[in-house]
Amino acid sequence: MTGESDSGAHEDAVEQLTELGLGLYAARAFVALTALSGGTAVEVSRTADVPRTRVYDAVEELSELGLVGVEESTPKRFTPVGTDEAADRFLDEYETRVETLRAALSTLEAERDRS
Template sequence: MASLRDLGLSEYEARAYRSLLRTGATTAKELSRASDVPMGRIYDVLNSLEQHSLVRSQAASRPKKYVAVEPDTALDRLLETKHRELEEKAEQYQAVVDDLTDELETAEPVQGQFWTAAVGMEESVDLLLERLSAADSSLVIVAGTLSPQFDIGRVGELITEELEAALDRGVNVSVLMSPDLVASLPKTVGKRYVTRLENHPQFEVRTTEQLSGTFNLIDDVEVCIEVPNPLDPGEAFAMIDLKDAEFATDIREMFDPRWDEAEPLTLSSFSDD
């Protein structure tokens, strides 16, 4: 059950305010009896409620009388106070994150090989998005086929958001696709690229024939590879992420000639009705 305490009032403050709504204008002594707030605490409680702008006092009367602010107004004021507190907390947390980001980014990166894997559609997408968000300097995306189990509309939107963020960080993004994959993409996906990415100087898309498999090369030190289902090669089975500079260099050496021979793609063709 909802309580005024959920909005920041103490038990005594909540009792006093509710009692004032019932009694109307009254003195501190009368309110103490009506609310079961000890007489030794009632003035502190009323002062606090006044600071919250939940009660008004009639100082000219002897003894001094108090009246509750209307419930709608009181609740709006309590909610506004909570919003301010949450905003201040969010700013504090952001400051902590900024400090930790600076501190942690100065640490030496882990050297050597490391790999991890995700099995299943959602897990694979999560791993891919995580690794795209980790790019600092370059992203190479090679996509030869489209797995039917992926919702290309939803996944395409998520990937587009990560690519936008990468470009904002100064990352160079190169996308190599097969013509068949380009032809199979929904127009909505193409329009997203046209409006958000196509004209960015650090973003380029090209196409080439006989392109199979899907992988992502991140900062030339990490490769994220889509693994097809062995029982149905048309479906994705898992995503493997391998951090290995030597392997990544081999992948780059195989990619560069394909990229040089590939045809630039004008994504504005997607915008045609």
């Protein structure tokens, strides 16, 4: 992430990930891991501007969402899922949320119409 366009893409990706619900450190860590094709907490910390001790919390958040794999080595290594898989996971999550919203609002409309 040395060039200006890389920096712009980095910031755009972090912004979009936070808009999609990731915490700032998790978003930064995922972008760094994607740029690095994986790495250790020290590497992520340096690349992502995330305190090393917070990288573990960020990776846990990402792991729970299925966005990062954790290799139990010394030191631990973290590997991001591919771009398409990450995008599909967010898309699936938001489609589910929209359908849940639609059902809830439809229920409210039906109750209103019965009144």
